[in-house]
Amino acid sequence: MNILIMGGPGAGKGTMSAKIVEKFNVNHISTGDIFRSEIGNGTELGLEAKSYMDKGLLVPDELVNNMVKSYLDKLEDKKNGFLLDGYPRTLEQAKAFDALAGDGALSIDKVIAMDIPFDVLAGRITGRRLCKECGEIYHLQSKPPMVEGKCDVCGGDLYQRKDDTVESLTVRLDEYSKQTAPVLDYYEQKGIVARINADQPIENVWSDVLKALED
Known part of the structure; x- marks a missing residue:
């Protein structure tokens, strides 16, 4: 099964x-993950992507398409399918991916769309903290670390991403809405979208996602 998961920043896609x-x-x-690796390694592509991400803007289609295609080409085991997270984000990307996939093993079977109100997103985003070492995610209200500023898993320092602010969230959501609304429309016309209420306990969200994927 090939799955695409969509939703604004902080909607719970990672979980x-x-x-x-x-x-x-x-x-x-x-x-x-691909971009963070490129940025961490200081590659030319990573630095170019970082310049957009720091402003809360989406990375241009051509950069993203090339990276995803390269990754798919390197995949050795495609039999169980894949989960696309963060791509495609624009109609152009969606069409480019469909052209790449055709009717074969890469075509998308189901789209999971995570729906959540702005005020809930804002609370999630501004309280989010990440471990510099292992990437574990915390939240000051819903999942605080046992020791302030330290990761429970590896003891690494926690930090707040530069774009985890209400101001940056507003820009990111505006960009997200303008770019990805046509993508959802595109896949809804194919009849493969399942809209999930992400403003509920994780167990309930997962139950809804599971029903959609097993339907």
Whole structure:
């Protein structure tokens, strides 16, 4: 099964993605992880992507398309399918991916759309903290670390991303809405979109996601 998960920043895509990968044993293709790796290694592509991300803007289609295609080409085991997380974000990307996939093993079977109100997103985003060492995610209200500023898993320092502010969130959501609304429309016309209420306990969200994928 090939799955695409969509939703604004802070909608819970990361949590649901991890559960989907564990349950269905699919390859997790996250453009966020790919970009963080490139940025961390200081590559030319990574630095170019960082200049957009620091402003809360979406990375241009050509950069993203090239990275995803390269990753898919390197995948050795495609039999269980994959989970696309953070791509495609624009109509152009969606059409480019469909052209790449055709009717074969890469075509998308189901789109999970995470819906959540802005005020809930704002609370989630501004309280989010990440571990510099292992990437574990915390939240000051809903999932605080046992020791302030330290990761429970590895003891690494926690930090707040530069774009985890209400101001940056507003820019990111505006960009997200303008760019991705046509993508959802595109896939809804194909009849493969399942809209999920992400403003509920994680267990309930997961139950809804599971029903959509097993339907």
